[in-house]
Amino acid sequence: MMEVDVVSSKTGKSIVTFNNLTPKSTIYDVKKEYKKFSPKLPFERQSLRKEARGRILKDEETLSSLGFSQQAVLYFKDLGPQIGWKTVFLTEYTGPLVIYALLYTRPALIYGADAASEPRHLVVDIAAGCWIFHYVKRLLETLFVHRFSHATMPIRNIFKNSGYYYSFAAYVAYYVNHPLYTPPTYGKLQIYGGLAAFLIGELGNFSIHVALRNLRPKGSKTRMIPYPGLNPFTWLFHFVSCPNYTYETLSWIGFTVMTQCLPAGIFTFVGFYQMSVWSLGKLSNYRKEFKDFPRNRKAILPFIL
Numbered sequence: 001m002m003e004v005d006v007v008s009s010k011t012g013k014s015i016v017t018f019n020n021l022t023p024k025s026t027i028y029d030v031k032k033e034y035k036k037f038s039p040k041l042p043f044e045r046q047s048l049r050k051e052a053r054g055r056i057l058k059d060e061e062t063l064s065s066l067g068f069s070q071q072a073v074l075y076f077k078d079l080g081p082q083i084g085w086k087t088v089f090l091t092e093y094t095g096p097l098v099i100y101a102l103l104y105t106r107p108a109l110i111y112g113a114d115a116a117s118e119p120r121h122l123v124v125d126i127a128a129g130c131w132i133f134h135y136v137k138r139l140l141e142t143l144f145v146h147r148f149s150h151a152t153m154p155i156r157n158i159f160k161n162s163g164y165y166y167s168f169a170a171y172v173a174y175y176v177n178h179p180l181y182t183p184p185t186y187g188k189l190q191i192y193g194g195l196a197a198f199l200i201g202e203l204g205n206f207s208i209h210v211a212l213r214n215l216r217p218k219g220s221k222t223r224m225i226p227y228p229g230l231n232p233f234t235w236l237f238h239f240v241s242c243p244n245y246t247y248e249t250l251s252w253i254g255f256t257v258m259t260q261c262l263p264a265g266i267f268t269f270v271g272f273y274q275m276s277v278w279s280l281g282k283l284s285n286y287r288k289e290f291k292d293f294p295r296n297r298k299a300i301l302p303f304i305l
C-alpha cells in the first residue's frame, strides 16, 4: 500500500489522501477513489497531473510508471462541464460554412438590393468554392477520419472556438463578396497560382490526417511517432512534427494570394500563430513521451520553427 495525496493544482492545498492504492494502481484507479470521495463530479471532469502545470496524466498510466513508490502527490483540476468533442467540431465548422455561403449566395441581404445584380468576378466564385470545400472536408474528416483520444472537452471551448471561426468567416466573406471587391493585380496567373497552392495544401492536410488515423487502432487511445510513408505528402514528417498544420497554412496562403484580400491574410496569420503555438507544445510532448523521437524535426516550418 502507498499514500496518494491529491492536492489542488490552483492552491497547492491537499484535498484528500488515499491509503488503499498500490504502485500498480492506475490513474483511473485514483479517479475511481476520487469519485467515491466526490460522487457528484463525473469522471470526464477530473484531471490529474504530476506537476501543477504538467501534462494531464492518462487513465492507463500506473503510479510506478510515473516514478512513485511509497508516496505520491497528484495535482487535481476540475475541467468544468464537458461536451462531446465531435459536437464541438461539428458546431464550429458548420458556422463558417453557412455564414460564407450566405454572404456569397445572398449578397442583397448584407450589401443592399443592388448587390444581387452586380456582376461577380471569377475569383469570387473560386474563393467561395474553396472556402466551402475546406469546411465540408473538415466536417467529413471529423465524422469519418479523426480518431480522437478524448470523448469530451470543456463546454466553454465551444463558445471560444465557434466565436473565432464564425467571426473570421464573416470578416473574410464580407470583404471577398463585397460589390466593391477588386480582383487580384496579376489576374489569372495569381488566381490559379493561389488556387494550386490551396489545393496542394488541402490534399497534404488530408493525407496527414489519414496518416495520423492509421497510427491509432480503432477504439484505442494509442499514440505513436508518425513517420513518412508512401504518399509523398507524408514526407514532410521528415522535417516537422505537425505537417497537417503546415499544409493548412499553405492552403490559407493560397487563398490569400488568390483573393488578394487583407482579412484573408489576417485569418491566415492568426491561424498560423495558433497552430505554431500548438505544434511547439506537441513537439515538446513528443520528445518527452518518445525517447527515440527524431531529433531533427521542427514543429511546423521545416528548418525554421
Ligand SMILES: NC(=O)c1ccc[n+]([C@@H]2O[C@H](COP(=O)([O-])OP(=O)(O)OC[C@H]3O[C@@H](n4cnc5c(N)ncnc54)[C@H](OP(=O)(O)O)[C@@H]3O)[C@@H](O)[C@H]2O)c1
Pocket (backbone or CB within 6 Å): 146, 147, 148, 149, 150, 205, 212, 213, 215, 216, 222, 223, 224, 225, 226, 242, 244, 245, 248, 270, 271, 272, 274, 275
Ligand atoms: N485554421 C486554423 O486556425 C486551424 C486551427 C487548428 C486546427 N485546424 C485544422 O484542424 C485539423 C485538426 O486539428 P487538431 O489540432 O485536432 O490536429 P491534431 O492534434 O494533429 O490531431 C488530429 C487527429 O490525429 C490524432 N493524433 C495526433 N497525433 C497523433 C499521434 N501521434 N498518434 C495517434 N493519433 C494522433 C489526434 O488525436 P488526439 O485526440 O489524441 O489529439 C486527432 O484525432 C488540423 O490538422 C487543421 O487542419 C485549423
